[in-house]
Amino acid sequence: MALDEKTQLPVAPRTPTNTAARTAWHQRRPKHPVIFTVLLIVSVLMVLPFAELVISSLRSTNAVNEDTWLPSVFEWSNYKKVVTLIPFWRFARNSVVLSALFALLTTLSSAVVGYGFARLRAPGKNLLFGLLISTMMVPQIVTLIPTYLLFANFGLVGTYWPWVLWGTAGAPYAIFLYRQFFSSFPKELEEAAVIDGAGRIRIFVQIFLPLSRPLLVTAFVLAFNTVWGDFIAPNLLLDQDNTTLAVGVGNGYVINQGFPLPNLIAGGALLYVVPVVILFLAAQRSYVRGFANSGLKG
Structure with a gap:
């Protein structure tokens, strides 16, 4: 048996199992416990509203104002009422179609404009780009009434054409991302393609x-969330038949006297955010990589 060098007392040999377990524990232990604790607290605080939303959706109508955090009885039938009290699935289909259409058009049109700002030379290009970026600071509510009057004069109210036109025009934040990303490409790559006989369109596409x-992916997710989470524009420009899920959830869960039903509103809001969460989780890796490659990281 081995002896300790200082005390000359026998020391039990370290078994490979104990050594491996100790090594694994040290590897799993956070290197910065203070930062880890702060992040854990912040994560819990961010999850609490979502947990309260779930709990509120399971309360009965008579127990909405209870002081207890957990309801005495969980009303799982609230979710059946959520999808039957209003045409939930029709509104959801409208939201998916409108959001996907706008996101696809915005992604492609913004890529074309971003490529032009990044790779083409033209007088006043920097001035135009500055004006484009300045529009990001204009609140939507400022242009809401003029936009409505413009679409009303052309007979586009009650249709999806406003979102088609918005998507075709691109989005300033997406154009900025594309411009930053395309500017980092080496000129030799483009010159080699020109020598091979490729034109501007072929260089851009291929x-x-x-x-x-x-x-x-990043531009698509951002544009999709913009329309999915918008309440004002669909409420103003669309009819009751072709409106989106945001308007349906916000206006549909009321009783005959006009009073809202908070538990059903909570249930509808919970189902409303599920597709967006799934979309983000599915595109999370490309989403983060898109921001990093666009030059936004420090």
Whole structure:
């Protein structure tokens, strides 16, 4: 048996199992416990509203104002009422179609404009880009009434054409991301394609777009969430038949006297956010990589 060098007392040999377990524990232990604790507290605080939403959706109508945190009886039938009290699935289909259409058009049109700002030379290009970025600071509520009057004059109210036109025009934040990303491409790559006989459109489609897949996903997710979470524009420009789920959840869960039903509103809101969460989780890796590749990281 081995002896301790200082005390000359026998020391039990370290078994491989104990050594491996100790090594694994040290590897799992956070290197910065203070930062880890702060992040854990912040994460819990961010999850609490979502947990309260779930709990509120399971309360009965008579127990909405209870002082207890957990309801005495969980009303799982509330979710059946959520999807039957209003045409929930029709509104959800409208939201998916409208959001996906706008996101696809915005992603492609913004890529074209971003490529132009990044790779083409033209007088006043920087001034135009500055004006484009300045529009990001204009609140939507400022242009809401003029936009409504403009679409009403052309007979587009009650249709999806406003979102088609908005998507075709691109989005300033997406154009900025594409411009930052495309500006980092070496000139030699473009010059080699020109020598091979490729034109601007072919260079854009066959070289720049395939290399910008993470950014394409990022722009698509951002544009999709913009329309999915919008309440004001669909409420103003669409009819009751073709409106979105945001308007249906916000206005549909009321009783005959006009009073809202908080438990059903909570249940509808919970089902309303599920598709967006699934979309983000599915595109999370490309989403983060798109921001990193666009030059936004420090």
